[in-house]
Structure formats: structure tokens, C-alpha cells
Amino acid sequence: MLRNTCQTTLTMLCFLLVSSGTEAQQSSPVTETILKLKDSQIQSNEGLVVIEAEHYVTQGSTDHRRWIVFNDTSPALHGFADNDPLHVQGASQNSYIELLPDTRTHHSETLVEGRNFSAVPGQLAVIAYPIHFQQSGRYYIWARAYSSGSEDNGVHIGIDAQWPVSSQRLQLCKGKNRWTWSSNQRDQQNHCGTPNTIWLDIPNEGLHTLKVSMREDGFELDKLILTQDPSYVPSGKGPKETRYFPGPIKQKTRFFNINEYSLILIADKEFSSDGKIPFYYDRNNEALAIDARVEAYRDIWVSAELKVSDEIWGKKPTDERKFNQATxxxxxxxxxxxxxxxxxxxxxxxxxxxxxxxxxxxxxYFQLGPLTLKPDDILRVEAKAVTNGKIPENGGTAFARGRWRGIILRE
Known part of the structure; x- marks a missing residue:
């Protein structure tokens, strides 16, 4: 398949914004640096994913709170409400991120839902990490964080566009005033949670986007680890970041103008001849074709069929799929x-x-319109070998061979 993959470009984006008061406005945050790493992304390595928190590639929903990168070159005065000094010392790669402004540090200070606290995941300050998963399945999540109070120790984690209950409310209680690992999920019975209760199920191999969003402002994040080993416990600064360096994209040899698709039904791989007159595979042109040298095969419909099955798209046999466009x-x-x-x-x-x-x-490219397919449906393509009388060949004229390459489906 020719699916495009997400690749990032090495860019240092600096947002110089004016601060006003202790509450961030849409027009009044501070200087921030976002690092995008050229031609690379995080990958899983034998069931382990290690992420430096500052290596997020996008940030959204920043009207009231945003993640700020701190490192050895960060200014001491950044313009946001923040009771903490810098905690670069002890941070992995001498860099970390913090949710600012931090206007609620203790229970006695006012809680404002949607401003300094968010029970809803994905509502405030959402950062994203593209990850190439080599193995699907369950991944337990550890976060290396720094907490100096009772109201700066909670965060939400999601995958792609989902925020599963199993990965919400990661909580850090022990290890105050130092960088500490936690995999605990806060619940009503135990606010500090139990180790290895934060996890995500990755449905399939390939590219997915890990997301982190605010629960409490002031949260400081240094590193994230996803592991398929439920007994794994990180120590110190943890292992090095796991990186994926994709090779060059192969040059297309067919479907040149197709850049967006959900499914490609390739003629020579998915379809088979269903009548007395067969198609053959034209290797030079990567297409099914009719052998027009046989006179009986000319000017007659030749057909090939595909029986829709769950193997085609990996869903349950009872599922149907609605495609907005077939080509x-x-x-x-x-x-x-x-x-x-x-x-x-x-x-x-x-x-x-x-x-x-x-x-x-x-x-x-011929647009066929919307198409709904369900298991056991029969999709048939017919073609004719014809001549326009313009190309001389063996005392007659050459015949076009009804060549075709496939059907493209887009949801």
C-alpha cells in the first residue's frame, strides 16, 4: 500500500507573547519553544516506548493553560504565575515541560473547572507525540514528574482521538520535591492510586498519536514510558528515548494521483477471473489485461470478481463499510x-x-460515487479489448487490452 506516514521537519518555533497578570489569556502567554525532530518519530522497541516530554510535535487548546519547555537556557522570569523555581537539575536531558500558569497550588485556593483544573481529558493544553508501534497490545504507562504541592500532580493521557478511562487521572503522590516515577491512577477510594493502573490498549501496529492533557496546572513532566511488561519499574532518569528513523519512501509505480485513501483493491491481487475468458497479469504495466492476440477475446466483456471478506479490512464478518468515494x-x-x-x-x-x-x-481515474460494502458482497469489473483502427499490426490493427489497475476506496 502507498499510505502516507507522518513525518516531522526540524523546526524551532518560538512564540513571543506578552504576559498580563496571573491568568493566561489567548493573547497573553509567554516565550515558548517547540522542537520538531527531522525525519524521525518515537517508536516501540521490543514492547517499550520511551519519550522525552519536551519532544512533543503539536500543542492545542492553549487559551488558558499551556505547556512550557524549560532547560539550561530558559529565562528565570517567564511571566506566568509559578511558585516553583526551575527544576532542570535532575531532569533527563536537562529539559522538561510544565503547565502554566500555576494558580492553584493548595486545597485552600479556588478550583475553577476548565481553567486551573480539568476533570475532562482533552479539554486543556493538549500535546501530541507520534509513535510508531511495532507491537500492538496493552502498554502500561509511567510518567516522571516533579510535584511540590497537593494540586500539581495529576494529568490525563490518551491515544489518537480517544481518552480511555484506563489512562485518565495519572496521579503522583510520593516523592515530593524531586523527580519521581508514577504509574498510579487516582480513584475515589484511593486518591494516590495503585502502581501499574494506568494503561492503553494499542489496537494495531503502525503510527498512533499519544496525547497528554491537563488535569491540574503546575504539573511538571520530564519523561514518559510505555511498556508491555506489567512488572517493569523504571529507575533514575530511565532508559534513552526510543527513536524511529524511516527509510526513504519508495517511488510510486502506480496510483500516481492517489494520495488519500482508506482501502486499495489492487486488480491483480484482490480480483480473479470468473469466466471462460481470463485476464492475465501484465507485469510490465502492473495491470490486469486481456490477451487480444486471441480473436475470440476481442470486443467481448471479460470479467474479474472480488468477494468481500473480513480479511480485506480486518473487521468482524458482520461489519459493513461505507465509502464516500470509489475510483x-x-x-x-x-x-x-x-x-x-x-x-x-x-x-x-x-x-x-x-x-x-x-x-x-x-x-x-473514474469516480464511481459512494459505495457500501459488506462481507459476501461480490464486486465485479469487466473490460473490453477493442481497436480504434489507427495502429497497424500484422496486416490488421492493434487492439487495446482493457488494462486496469484497481479500485480506490475512501471513507
Whole structure:
């Protein structure tokens, strides 16, 4: 498949913003640095993911609170309400992030939902970390954090667009005034929680986005670890960050103008001939084609079918999928303008014809409209080998071979 992957570019983005008072306004935060790492992302390594907190790639929902990066070069005066000095000493890579302004440090100070506290995950100060997971399954989460009070020790964690209950309310109680690891989830019976009760289920291998959002302002985060070992306990600054360096993207050899898709049904891999006249695989042009040297195969519909099964998209056999757009990809040929028909369960949904062309084997894209598929549906594509009488061949004229490459589906 030709799916694009998320890649980042080395960019130092500095936001110089004016502060006013102790409460951050949309127009009044402070200087911040966001680091994007060139051509790399976090990866899992034998069931372990290690993230330096300052290596987030995006930050959103920052009207009232935002994560600020602190390191050896950070200014002592940053303009936000913050009762803590810098805690660079002891931080991994001498760098960490903190949620500011910090206007609630003790129980006696006013709690304002949606400002200095958020029981709702994903509501305030959301940062994102793209991770390439080599293994799916359950990952237990550890955070290395610094807490100096009773109201700066909670944070929410999510994956992609989801905020599972299992990863909300990570709580740090022990180890005040020093960098400390915690994997505890706060609950009503135990506000400090129990170790290894924060976790995420990763449904499949590949790229996912870990997200962190505010629960309490003033939270200081140095490092995150995701591990599939429930008995794992990090110590000290923890292991080094696990990085993924993708190789160069292979040059496309087909579907050149397709950049967004949900599923590609490749003609030679997914479809098989269903009649007496077979398609053959044209290796040079990566397409199914009709052998027009056989006169009986000319000017007649030749068909190939695909039976929809759960293996095609990895869902339950009872599931259906609704696609907003289906696209038939054919090849233009100089010696004839082949026609194509597409059927779903014997119902004709489209009939199209290649335009005349002077460029052999150029891809054509025919929009078939929305399409709903469910297991056991039969999708059939038919093509004709035809001639336009313009290309001499063996005392006659050459025939176009009804070449086609597949159907692209987009949700």
C-alpha cells in the first residue's frame, strides 16, 4: 500500500507573547519553544516506548493553560504565575515541560473547572507525540514528574482521538520535591492510586498519536514510558528515548494521483477471473489485461470478481463499510479506447470508457460515487479489448487490452 506516514521537519518555533497578570489569556502567554525532530518519530522497541516530554510535535487548546519547555537556557522570569523555581537539575536531558500558569497550588485556593483544573481529558493544553508501534497490545504507562504541592500532580493521557478511562487521572503522590516515577491512577477510594493502573490498549501496529492533557496546572513532566511488561519499574532518569528513523519512501509505480485513501483493491491481487475468458497479469504495466492476440477475446466483456471478506479490512464478518468515494483506475492505450463496467452484486453501478490518448499506459481515474460494502458482497469489473483502427499490426490493427489497475476506496 502507498499510505502516507507522518513525518516531522526540524523546526524551532518560538512564540513571543506578552504576559498580563496571573491568568493566561489567548493573547497573553509567554516565550515558548517547540522542537520538531527531522525525519524521525518515537517508536516501540521490543514492547517499550520511551519519550522525552519536551519532544512533543503539536500543542492545542492553549487559551488558558499551556505547556512550557524549560532547560539550561530558559529565562528565570517567564511571566506566568509559578511558585516553583526551575527544576532542570535532575531532569533527563536537562529539559522538561510544565503547565502554566500555576494558580492553584493548595486545597485552600479556588478550583475553577476548565481553567486551573480539568476533570475532562482533552479539554486543556493538549500535546501530541507520534509513535510508531511495532507491537500492538496493552502498554502500561509511567510518567516522571516533579510535584511540590497537593494540586500539581495529576494529568490525563490518551491515544489518537480517544481518552480511555484506563489512562485518565495519572496521579503522583510520593516523592515530593524531586523527580519521581508514577504509574498510579487516582480513584475515589484511593486518591494516590495503585502502581501499574494506568494503561492503553494499542489496537494495531503502525503510527498512533499519544496525547497528554491537563488535569491540574503546575504539573511538571520530564519523561514518559510505555511498556508491555506489567512488572517493569523504571529507575533514575530511565532508559534513552526510543527513536524511529524511516527509510526513504519508495517511488510510486502506480496510483500516481492517489494520495488519500482508506482501502486499495489492487486488480491483480484482490480480483480473479470468473469466466471462460481470463485476464492475465501484465507485469510490465502492473495491470490486469486481456490477451487480444486471441480473436475470440476481442470486443467481448471479460470479467474479474472480488468477494468481500473480513480479511480485506480486518473487521468482524458482520461489519459493513461505507465509502464516500470509489475510483476505478484504468490505463489509457493508443490503439483503442477500452470500456469498463463495474457491478456490485450483479447491479451495474458504472460504465466508463477511456478517452483517446497519444500517451500509452497513462492512468485514468473514474469516480464511481459512494459505495457500501459488506462481507459476501461480490464486486465485479469487466473490460473490453477493442481497436480504434489507427495502429497497424500484422496486416490488421492493434487492439487495446482493457488494462486496469484497481479500485480506490475512501471513507
Amino acid at each position: 476505478l483506475v484504468t490505463l489509457g492505450e493508443v490503439d483503442g479506447e477500452s470500456s469498463y463496467r463495474v457491478f456490485l452484486n450483479k447491479e451495474l453501478i458504472a460504465q466508463v470508457t477511456n478517452k483517446e490518448t497519444s500517451i500509452d499506459y497513462q492512468e485514468n
